[in-house]
Amino acid sequence: MSIYLQSLIDGLLIGGVYATIAVGLSLAFGVMRIINWAQGELLMISMFISYWIFTKFGIDPYLIIFLTSAVMFGIGYLLQNTVLSNILARETAREPVSVLLFTAGLGMFLSNGVLALVGSNPVSVITRYSGKMIQAGDIYISLPKLISFVIALICTLALYFFLQKSEMGRAIRATAQNRRIATLMGINQKKIYNIAFGISIALVGLSGSLLLPYYTVSYSIGATFSFKSFVIVVLGGKGSVVGALAGGLIVGIIEKFGGLIFSDTYAQMGVFIIFVLVLLFKPNGLMGEKEM
């Protein structure tokens, strides 16, 4: 029995970080109606930045989150302010395809850029948390995974309350629901897009630092994460923070249980099967809002 409980906990712990990545994707989709296919590659970049800072300066990986979130917020903000906004200005469709193509291209550019600059060798770090376990009966909880999970959860909830309670959060939600009407309330759409995309990429930056203590990074991991985040967003309901959180935890659990019962490869297939089933039977996701 305890082996199942162990898988459940392992699944939840990794799922929390998946959720944070997916929340970023969901926010960008909810507000701007764009799918950022470079989400995973930006995560990979954040992991490399974290790796580089850790090996050069020996800063505790959990302190690096402040730096990576801030840097990645800046990158997201500038990317939207300069490039995406210009592509969007030429798009008339509600769900712009050209931005999707742009982000897919950006993803390839980033992974190939990293391949050219640092090579294809996977790298990982040994921190003072590595290998530390908390034992509770028959259950072992990895300390770095637990810390990462808790930080991921706190940040996701903080974002939720920011969106619900702050002036800017309300303006972001209003823009997500109807951008033309939000403009009629005096809301500067471009500014909201800049901030929303900045936050979206900041969450990726945060997640990169949270994964590094227990996850091996190489130039090619981006695509997997992009697709996994997309599955989570569809599962949870596009644009919903709570949905993405639930979706992330569910995908984490499916992976670990699938890995336990079958094998890791089959577990990945299981994630895709769930994805197809959701698209077929619950296209709005678990907590998605109906299209208006």
Place this chain on the structure above:
Amino acid sequence: MLKIDQAFVNYGNFEALHGISLEIKEGEIVALLGGNGAGKTTTINTVSGTTTLVSGDITFNGKSMKHVPAHERVAMGIVQVPEGRKLFPSMTVYDNLLVGSYLPQTRKSRDENLEMCFSIFPKLAERRQQLAGSLSGGEQQMCAISRALMSCPKLLMLDEPSLGLAPVVVDMIFDTIVKINKLGMTILLVEQNVLATLDIAHRGYVIEVGSNVLSGSNTELLNNEDMRKAYLGI
């Protein structure tokens, strides 16, 4: 206060407005009348800045609005209650009103404005924690008007506020428009409900397929022969 001078607007190859002109003085209720597709909504969207002017000009208190982006016009006091209410449906009534006072200068008077809205529409105070999408049509219109009032408008433009509402509710909404006008707000009322509108407006403009056809005081319009035939069926 507001002056539209020979406004031309295109949607792609389709010319929606060809030379609309109108003027609103401070404190007035001005009606903009016309059938479906006459260009009424396009006219007020052009004033709001969500539709771009091809040629002509719009001035507000003497200042040209041509290069002022839509969100900045709200800060200047040009506020619209859009056609079909267009609330943020998955936000509460209260949150909808707070979005109305998103701009920093309107946040200062947020509490007074909330109080004013709830005194005009006591029903909204009861419904404040309800999702806006779950309100009845009349309540949604009350919420949409209140949301606009939260933005401290100088010129309030209402786009077909009577659309799809029961006659009693329409009467109540029109009474409210008069009340709001007496509080000092200038009003541009876009309507198809000609009789009720001319009952409360000081002056009116009639437009057809993107051009002015008639203008005058409410009594002039009500007594105009063409007007009676085309819009009142008498």
